[in-house]
Amino acid sequence: MTHLPNSMEARDIAYHFHGYTNAVRHAEIGPHIMENGEGVFVTDNTGKRYVEAMAGLWSVALGWGEQRLVRAATQQMENLSFYHNFGHRAHPAIIELAEKLVDMAPVPMSKAYFTNSGSEANDTIMKMIWYRSNALGKPQKKKLISRNRGYHGVTIASGSLTGLPNNHLSFDMPIDRVLHTTCPHYWKEGLEGESEDQFATRCAQDLDAMIQAEGPDTIAAFFAEPVMGAGGVVVPPSTYWEKIQAVLAKYDILLVADEVICGFGRTGRMFASETYDIKPDVMVLSKQITSSYVPFSAFLVNDRFYEPVAEESGRIGVLGHGFTGGGHPVGAAVALENIAIIEERELVKHAAEVGSYFRSRLSTFADHPLVGEVRGIGLIAALEVAHPNQDIAPGKMGAAMADYLLQEGVVSRAMMDACAFCPPLIISRDETDLIIDAVEAGLTALEKHEF
Numbered sequence: 001m002t003h004l005p006n007s008m009e010a011r012d013i014a015y016h017f018h019g020y021t022n023a024v025r026h027a028e029i030g031p032h033i034m035e036n037g038e039g040v041f042v043t044d045n046t047g048k049r050y051v052e053a054m055a056g057l058w059s060v061a062l063g064w065g066e067q068r069l070v071r072a073a074t075q076q077m078e079n080l081s082f083y084h085n086f087g088h089r090a091h092p093a094i095i096e097l098a099e100k101l102v103d104m105a106p107v108p109m110s111k112a113y114f115t116n117s118g119s120e121a122n123d124t125i126m127k128m129i130w131y132r133s134n135a136l137g138k139p140q141k142k143k144l145i146s147r148n149r150g151y152h153g154v155t156i157a158s159g160s161l162t163g164l165p166n167n168h169l170s171f172d173m174p175i176d177r178v179l180h181t182t183c184p185h186y187w188k189e190g191l192e193g194e195s196e197d198q199f200a201t202r203c204a205q206d207l208d209a210m211i212q213a214e215g216p217d218t219i220a221a222f223f224a225e226p227v228m229g230a231g232g233v234v235v236p237p238s239t240y241w242e243k244i245q246a247v248l249a250k251y252d253i254l255l256v257a258d259e260v261i262c263g264f265g266r267t268g269r270m271f272a273s274e275t276y277d278i279k280p281d282v283m284v285l286s287k288q289i290t291s292s293y294v295p296f297s298a299f300l301v302n303d304r305f306y307e308p309v310a311e312e313s314g315r316i317g318v319l320g321h322g323f324t325g326g327g328h329p330v331g332a333a334v335a336l337e338n339i340a341i342i343e344e345r346e347l348v349k350h351a352a353e354v355g356s357y358f359r360s361r362l363s364t365f366a367d368h369p370l371v372g373e374v375r376g377i378g379l380i381a382a383l384e385v386a387h388p389n390q391d392i393a394p395g396k397m398g399a400a401m402a403d404y405l406l407q408e409g410v411v412s413r414a415m416m417d418a419c420a421f422c423p424p425l426i427i428s429r430d431e432t433d434l435i436i437d438a439v440e441a442g443l444t445a446l447e448k449h450e451f
C-alpha cells in the first residue's frame with residue numbers, strides 16, 4: 001500500500017515506533033488512524049465509524065466523550081496540576097481515592113498504593129513481596145507462580161509473570177524466580193472424558209505439585225487474573241478458585257488478584273473477586289479505574305501484606321520505591337469521578353444485564369461449523385473460531401475474523417484463533433446487536449475465506 005507523501009499514514013510509518021505491532025508489516029501497510037470517539041463508537045480518518053467492541057484496550061468503561069471526566073481533569077489541573085506522595089506529602093484527591101478504594105474492596109484491605117500502569121503495579125508488587133519476605137526473615141521465600149497464558153504486563157518483572165511466548169521471545173525473559181502453571185481453559189486443556197470439575201482438581205494438583213517440587217518455603221505468591229483477558233478470555237471452571245485457594249492456604253502463599261481487566265464491573269460484579277469468591281491479599285486495579293482517560297493504576301494490600309513492609313521501611317529509614325507520576329492528582333480526580341458515575345448510573349448491574357443478553361446472542365453461533373467455543377461472563381466474551389481442517393492456518397483464524405468484523409464496522413481483538421469482545425460498560429442492547437450482526441456476516445465471509 002502506498003501512502004501520499006506527508007500524509008498522516010506516511011508520517012506514522014516514518015516516525016512512530018509502535019507497541020504490539022509487526023514493524024516490517026507496518027512499514028508496508030501503515031497505521032489505522034482513529035480520530036474521534038462518542039459513546040461506544042470511534043471514527044477513523046476516512047470518516048468510517050466503528051462500534052469499539054474492545055473498549056479500546058478492555059478499558060474505556062464509560063465510552064468516549066464523557067464530559068464529566070473532562071471537567072474533573074480540567075478542574076484538578078486548575079487547582080493543583082501536580083503533586084506527589086514522596087516524603088510524607090499528599091493531596092486531597094489521592095487521600096479520598098485511597099479511602100474509597102479500600103472501602104469498595106470486597107475483602108478487608110488496608111492501604112492503596114498508586115502507580116501508572118498495570119505493568120508498574122505488578123512490578124511494584126513483586127518488589128514489595130521480596131521486601132516483605134526479607135522483613136519476615138524468610139529470604140528464601142521469593143518465587144512467584146503465575147499461569148500459562150496469564151497476562152500481567154510487559155516490564156522485565158511483570159512481563160516474566162505473563163505466560164505468553166511473544167512477551168518472552170528474544171527479550172531474554174522470563175527472569176528466574178517466576179514459574180508458570182496450568183492455564184484453566186477446560187475447552188483447550190481438558191482431557192478426553194475429564195469433567196470440568198475434575199479438570200479444576202487437576203489444575204489445583206498441578207499447582208500443589210509445583211510448590212512441592214520447588215519447596216513450599218521458597219514460594220511467596222500466586223498471581224492470577226480471576227478471568228484471563230489477553231490470554232484468550234479464559235473463564236475458569238466454577239470450582240477452580242475454591243480449589244486453588246485451598247492449595248495456597250495450605251502453604252501460606254499470598255494471592256494477588258490481577259483485576260486490571262475484571263475490576264469495576266466487567267464480570268457483572270464490581271470486582272471479579274466477588275464473582276468467584278476470591279479472598280486476595282493484593283488486588284491490582286487499572287484500566288477501567290479511569291476509563292483510560294488518563295494512565296492510572298493502583299493496588300490494594302491487606303494488613304498481613306502491609307505490616308511487615310511498613311516495619312522494614314522503618315528499620316531501613318525509607319521505603320526506597322515510588323514513581324514521579326504515581327497517584328497523580330489528575331488521574332486520582334478522574335478515577336473518583338469515573339467511579340462515582342459507575343455507581344450513580346448502576347453500570348455494574350447494567351453490564352450484567354446487557355452482558356447476559358449479548359452472550360446469549362453470541363451463543364447462538366456455538367453450533368456454527370466454524371465456531372469451536374463461545375465463552376464469557378458479564379460483559380467480556382470470546383468466540384473461538386475453529387477451522388474444520390485443523391491443519392489450516394492454526395492461530396490465524398482470530399485475525400481473519402477480526403478483519404471481517406472491522407470491514408463490518410466492529411473493532412474486536414484477535415487472540416490466536418479466538419476473537420474477543422469487551423465493549424464499554426455503557427453499551428446498550430441495540431448496540432450489542434450491531435456486534436452480533438457483524439459476527440454473522442463475518443462467519444459467512446469466513447466460510448468462503450481461502451487459507
Ligand code: PMP
Pocket residue numbers: 057116117118119120122151152153154225229230258259260261286
Ligand atoms: N494485568 C492485566 C490483567 C492486563 O490485562 C494488563 C494489560 N492488558 C496489564 C496487567 C498490564 O497493564 P499495562 O498495559 O497498563 O501495563
